[in-house]
Amino acid sequence: MDTSTARRNILARIRAGQGREPEPAASEREAAQAYLASRPQGPRPPMPADLVAHFIEQAKKMATTVDTVESLADAPAAAHRYLSELNLPTQAIAWQTLEALPWSGSGIDVEFRKPRDEDRVGITGCFCATAETGTLVLLSGPETYASAGLLPETHIAIVPASRIVAGHEEAFNLIRSERGELPRAVNFVSGPSRTGDIEQTIVLGAHGPYRVHAIVVRGA
Template sequence: MDTSIARRNILARIRAAQGRDAEPSASEREAAAEYLTRHPAGPRPEMPADLVTRFVEEAQKMATTVDTVQAMSEVPAAAHRYLTQHALPLQAIAWQTLQELPWAEAGLSVEFRKPQDGDVVGLTGCFCATAETGTLVLLSGPQTYASAGLLPETHIAIVPASRIVSGHEEAFGLIRKERGELPRAVNFVSGPSRTGDIEQTIVLGAHGPYRVHVIVVHGA
């Protein structure tokens, strides 16, 4: 569901209550862009030249499992290998943006829709990923529904090596550069869902997937 019109209407009412025009003026946008440009960044850890290796190391620290392939065409076979090794179903739901991959040839039954009760495996891509924390950055949209990586017990994410950036600052910069504005939801996924609410004991899968598996594609 596209909520961009509703969001613009809500923001327009807020601006009207402040005595401003419904849409930001060019000068307002320029002032905001200037602020972002000159605003000093806080202290950050040094990052290596090899962001892919750093991403994999940090992702594994967060209980994410990682596999690597050389081309997008190899992703379905890698997903099949992971699911078979863990005795998981070979049926999955996926983002519509992944329809062109040879899932059936790899022995997987994939439906390109939002998850429903009983769907155990969700396949997604990502907008980008951050090497600093081993985090996936997922943007919601009509073909990239957020629920695909949140509701199924197993989340398999495809990460092109070329889309791994240093940190969250670079991720938001990339969103502004390529999308212009934030979508309805921006999800930062760092490993399986977990909680320590009860007796400070870590429990996986409390509010989302029990498993997060990443397939890094070096040739993409």
């Protein structure tokens, strides 16, 4: 369900109550951007030159499994290899943005739609990924539905190496520069879903995927 219109209407009513126009003027947006640019960043850990290697290292610490391939065309076969090695279902749903990849003959039966209750494997891309914490950054949209990486038990994410940035600050800067404004949902995925609520024992798959597998594409 797209709630973008409802969100705009709610914000417009708030702005009307403040005596402002329903939509922010260009000057307001510029002032907000200037404010963000002028704020000093807090202390951050030093980052190595090889962000891809650091992302892989940090992702594994968060229980994300990682494979690397040379091109996007290699990703479907890598996804099938992962599923087969764990004896997982080879039926999956995926983002529509991935439809052009060579899934035919990969061994995976892929449907490009939102997941339903019976779907066990979801395949997504990512807007970018952060090396500092080994985190995937997913933006929701008509073809990049957030549920694909949240509802199935197994989440496979295709990660172009060129989209791995240093940290969350760079990720948000990239969103602002390329999208202009935040979408309905921005999800930061750092490994499988987990909780330690019961006797401080970590349990995976508490309120999301049991498994997260990143396929890093070095040539993309």
